Amino acid sequence: MDSIYKPLSVLLVEDNKDHVNILRWIIGKVHSGIDVSHAEDAEAVMKSLGTRSASPLPDIILMDLNLPKVSGMELLKFIRRESHLRHIPVLMLSSSNRPEDVHEAYRHGANTFLNKAVIFDDFETTAHRIIEYWATIALLPR
Amino acid sequence: MPSSRSSKHTKKSPSAVQNTASRGDISRLKRVHAFFERLTGAALEDFHSEKPLLHTLHTFLSRTSRFIDAPAGAIYRVENKTVSLLGDVSYPDKLRIFAVKASLAASHVRSAVRSKRVHICTPREKAGLPATTIGKSRLVDSMIIHIPVIVHKEVVGVVEYIGAPIPDDKEYLALFCEKAAHQFALLLEVVKKRTGGMDNGPALQLLFDNMTDGVAVVRDLKILYINDGLRKLFGYTSVEELIGKNIKAIVAPEDRDRVLERSRNRFSGKQVPSRYEYKGIRKNGTVFDVEVVVNVIHHGGQPAVVAVLRDVTLRKAIEKELQHSEQMFRNVIDGILTVGDALVVTNLEGKVLQVNSEFERLTGIKKVDALGKEFPYAWLLDEEMSRYVLWIKELREKKSLRDFDIHWKHTEGKVTSVSMNTTLLYNALGRPVAMMNMARDITSRKGLEEQNRLQFDQLRVLYELSRTLTSLLRINEISEAVHRHLVQVLPFDSFYIDLYDEATGSVRNIICYDLVNNVRARIPSESVAASLKPGTGISKVIAARKSLLEFRKEGEHAGLEHPFGDKERRSMSLLYIPMFSKDKIIGVLSIQSYTANVYSETHVHLLESFGNLAAIALEKAKLYEETISKSLQLQNRNKELDDFTYVVSHDLKEPLITVEGYSRILLKEHIQEKNSAASEYIHSIIQSCARMKDLIDDLLTLSRVSRLSELMETVSLNDVLNEVLDDLRFSLQEKHISITTPGQYPSYYCNPTQIKLVFRNLISNAIKFNQSEHPFINILMEESERRILCSIQDNGIGIEKRFFDKIFIIFQCLNPEYEGSGAGLAIVKKIIELYQGQIWLESDTGKGTTFYFSLPK
Structure with missing residues (x-):
């Protein structure tokens, strides 16, 4: 298991600082070695990931739907539009x-x-299951 | 004739074909006409002698086949992309009946159906198709014709002729095909109207199924058979749902007594109208206008009634519209009763509908005696009858005729020379309905043709305006139309319409024309209403409730008239007309002129007629605009509600998530002792969070439930209930609750999500509030004509009588021992009320509760 999680990086896009803390804690519960970075709004993410040379890219993105200024839905569309x-x-x-x-x-x-x-109700099972699953998927050879 | 043999040649130069092929064959074309006339005659005789329709079908097929020398013919029915062979005739054999279905795509008649055109196969094109029963040698110089039968723009059948020789003359063949298609379409139309011959087997039932009208066979008030048209008309999903039912099922409650009485009388042999209208009711409960035509026939050897039903809602609406235009028409007539000419209004057949007093004076015939008279009229001279007939004939082409000099005679013998002007009057659908004849006495007043023409023009314009206004709904369009028509008959420099609001005492100008640099132009109106200024023409008219005509002398200016247009010129002649709607003044129409003494009493009357027409149209427009703005308001309010619930669901939950999340982290990471007070407190916090989230979710459900906008469909309540029980199966098993449900439930037209919520909430309550050793839930359902009644009984803790009302109020949780937000029953009640149903309960504390609810159909 350890070897799978070690290089995994997660980008958290969330404006509510408390939620960021709780989410970090949940991800930590999945595996303490996961690298969690954090952005407060969608524009910042678009800027930092927008250029092709941007590296390293996160393995998984967790984002809130309700973000200030540009919504999570817009960011999602942006990510799906960019080939890289x-x-x-x-x-x-x-x-x-x-x-x-x-x-x-x-x-x-x-x-x-x-x-x-x-997920906060039943966080241990739900969060574990889902993040674990996508973590595995993200690390499969492309 | 080579030109008609080559179709390519025909296409290139159609004129050449006409010159060579068709000219010599006029006698053949005549023969086709005569043949079909005879055929129609024979068919009509068949209908009168009540011969079975199949007999007529046979006659049609065999005689037309023989006429074009085709050894065989067949008729196919086309419906829903399937083709069925209804019958064929192989001369000289009898008709055979089939009901063999095939898909349209695979059928050999598909080209005719798809193109809606006659399709002709010649042997060369036919090569490769399977051989028919007719010998190949016969086909060499022959053709197969497929003629589509079109009823209401739909191809409902195809007539096939096999082996007819190819005629030299294309026009002859085209005429035959056109006539045959028409005759078969007529036959199918007659089938609609006539219902005898139901005993003739499946072929005719197929024909009934083809009809867009509804057909039902009824005996002893019981429905024995319906066609698909009737099923669609009343919104049922299958024909079986109605068969065996009492006819009450398709009659709205308010008309049931009348219709049942008629049906009973018909069976007992009394005379009842065979065509009448009643209010029908669809499966979903909507009521609509139905016209029904009934006939008694023999069905299965016993008398039965065949009813043909049709939705006439649209026709009713048109009739209403017509009444409206009749009102306008009366206004026109009232307007001309004052003029000096004699007036005779007749229907298109010449029957007299209206005359005036000048007519009485010239002819000596009293109005009561004149009404209803038909041609030849007593007031015409015998020697001029034929001239008069020619004049009227000309009218049919020209729509309006002028200056026809003829003589009218008085009952006492005196003869008057009159000059007649005649025009056709149209209804709102643009169909001519009446003729208006105006006759001017020219023996005593010669040389007045000019005035005659003027008055005629006035009437024509007034009448045209009334027709234009029926179709207009916008205030601006209406006032423009009034101006446009008024220009043609009245002299004026400025024109105004002001609307008056009695409630606020304010006036608002909606249109204004005035001279600007000697050209009359539209001047923009203020968009806001202003209070009525005393002393103005408008305020005088409103106070006096009658028209006002004012003349001013040079230099005398009241300075109160509309300050538009050329400021230095002042109106010298001013005419104001109040516009009435049901005795209330809704506005003032005004024309003014810079010339002195322009207007006379005649002008006042004429403008009053314009005012009446404008008033009706403006009132209608006001209602229309109010309706539009109300529905917009409603839309906005719904949108606001949507936004609100979204905000509630999101923003109220965010802080809860934080509280709960940190609490859990505290519990997991920072509190070592499992049973400490701190751990207990935090558990309480987490529980409160969960409860708060439930409350928010329920509030959300309740506000969403109010919308019936989601798709309504007919669902089996069986399926609905089974889904709910399936969802709840774990809680049912956990408490070992035995549940009884009756086997069959009715179907219901509803939004299934909502009805599911009703069952889910009631059943989960019955589960939750039950501590009995042998808990049970008993679900019953009864269907009556008007409603579905359902009960859900449990042997749980019961509810005190004094709380019966309280439990339906949101967030009223009576028993703190039990979890739940207390929104469940509020949601149930709201849904039931959306369907105009009722919910109530019976309960004994400690013994159990039964909830009842009813859903009207």
């Missing part, structure tokens, strides 16, 4: 699971839609 980012699994987070949001996120290529209210 397209392969990165994106896990969308939201505080509700409004059907319209869930459908739209999947339509634009989200890999998972997580309801924060639910």
Whole structure:
């Protein structure tokens, strides 16, 4: 197991600092060796990942749907448009699971839609299962 | 004739074909006409002598086949991309009946169906197709014709003629095909209207199924058979749903007594109308206008009633529209009753509908005696009858005729020379409905043709305006139309319409024309209303409730008239007309002129007629605009509600997630002792968070439930209930609850998500509030004509009577021992009320509760 997680890096896009702390803690529970970086808004992410030479790219992106200025949905579209980012699994987070949001996120290529209210309820199993799964996928040879 | 043999040649120069091929064959064309006339005659005789329709079908097929020398013919029915052979005739054999279906794509008649055109195969094109029963040698110089039968723009059948020799003359063949298609379409139309011959087997049932009208066979108020048209008309999913039912099922409650009474009377042999209208009811409960035509036939050897039903909602709406235009028409007539000419309005057949007093004076015939009179009229001279007939004939082409000099005679013998002007009057659909004849006495007043023409023009313009206004709904379009028509008949320099609001006492100008540099131009109106200024023409008219005509002398200016246009010139002649709607003044119409003494009493009357027409149209437009703005408001409010619920669901939850998340981290990482007070407190915090999230979710569900906008469909309540029970199976198993449900549930037209919520909430309550040793839930459902009644019984803790109302209020949780937000029953009640149903309960504390709810159909 150790060897799988060691090089894994996760980018967290979330404006709520408390949620960032809690999410970091949950990811830490999955494996303490996962490298978690954090951005507060979508524009910053677009800037830093936008150029092809940007490196290193994160292995997984977890982003909140409700971000200030540019929404998570826009960022998702951006990632799916850019050929050098397209392969990165994106896990969308939201505080509700409004059907319209869930459908739209999947339509634009989200890999998972997580309801924060639910993952914090039952975080050990849910978060583990989902992050573990995508971590495994992200590390498969492309 | 080589030109008609080569189709390529025909296409290149059609004129050449006409010159050579068709000219010599007029006698053949005549023969086709005569043949079909005879055929129609024979068919009509068949219908009158009540012969079975199949007999007529046979006659049609065999006689037309023989006429073009085809040894065989067949008729196919086309429906839903399938083709069925209804019958064929192989001369001189009898008709055989089939009901063999094939898909359209595989059928040899598909080209005719798809193109909706006659399709002709000649032997060369036919090579490669399977051989028919007719010998090949016969086909060498012959053809196969497929003629599509089109009813209401739909191909409903194809007539096939096999082995007819190729005629020299294409026009002859085209005429035959056109006539045959028409005759078979007529036959299918007649099938719609006539229902005798139901006993003639499956072929005719197929024909009924083809009809867009609904057909039902009824005996003893019981429905024995319906066609697909009727199923669609009343919104059922399958024909079986109605068969065996009482006819009440398709009659709205308010008309049931009347329709049932009629049906009973018909069976007991009493005279009842065979065509009438009633209110029908669809499966989903909507009511609509139905026209029904009934006939008694023999079905299975016993008398039965065949009813043909049709949705006439649209026709009713048109009738209403017509009534509206009749009102306008009456206004026009009222307007001309004051003029000096004699007036005779007749229908298109010449029956007299209206005359005026000048007519009475000239002819000595009283109005009551004149009404209803038909040609030849007593007031015409015998020697002029034929001239009069020619005049009227000319009218049909020209729509309007002028200055026809003729004589009218008085009952006492005196003869008057009159000059007549006649025009056609149209209804709102643009069909001519009446003729208006105006006759001017020219013996006493010679040389007044000019005035005659003027008055005629006034009436024509007034009448044209009334027709234009029926189709306009915007205030601006209406006032422009009034101006456009008024220009043609009245002299003025400026023109205004102001709307008056009685409630606020304010006026708002909606249109203004005035001279600017000697050209009359539209001047923009203020968009806001202003309070009524005393002393103005408008305020005088509103106070006096009648028209006002003012003349001013040179140098005398009240200075109160509309300050538009050329400021230094002042109106000298001013005419104001109040516009009434149901006794209320809704506005003032005004024309003014810079010339003194322009207007007379006649002008006042004429402008009043314009005012009446404008008032009706403006009132209608006001209602229309109000409706539009209300529905926009409603849309906006719904949008706001959507935004609100979204904000609630997101923003209220965010802080909770933080509280809960940190609490869990504390619990996991920082509190070592599992049973300490701190750990207990944090557990409480986490539980409260969960409860708060549930409350928010329920609030959200409740606000979403109010919308019926999601798709409605007919679902089996069986399926709905089974899904709910499936979702709840773990809690049912956990508490060992035995559940009983009756086997069959009715179908219901609803939004399934909502009905599922009703069952889920009621059943999960029954599970939750049950501590009995042998818990059970008993679900019952009853279907009556008007509603579905459902009950859900449990042997749980029960509810005190004084709380019966309280439990349906949101977040009223009576028993703190049990989890739950208390929104469940509020959601249930809201949904039931959306369907106009009711919910109530019976309960004994400690023994159990039964919830009942009803859903109207």
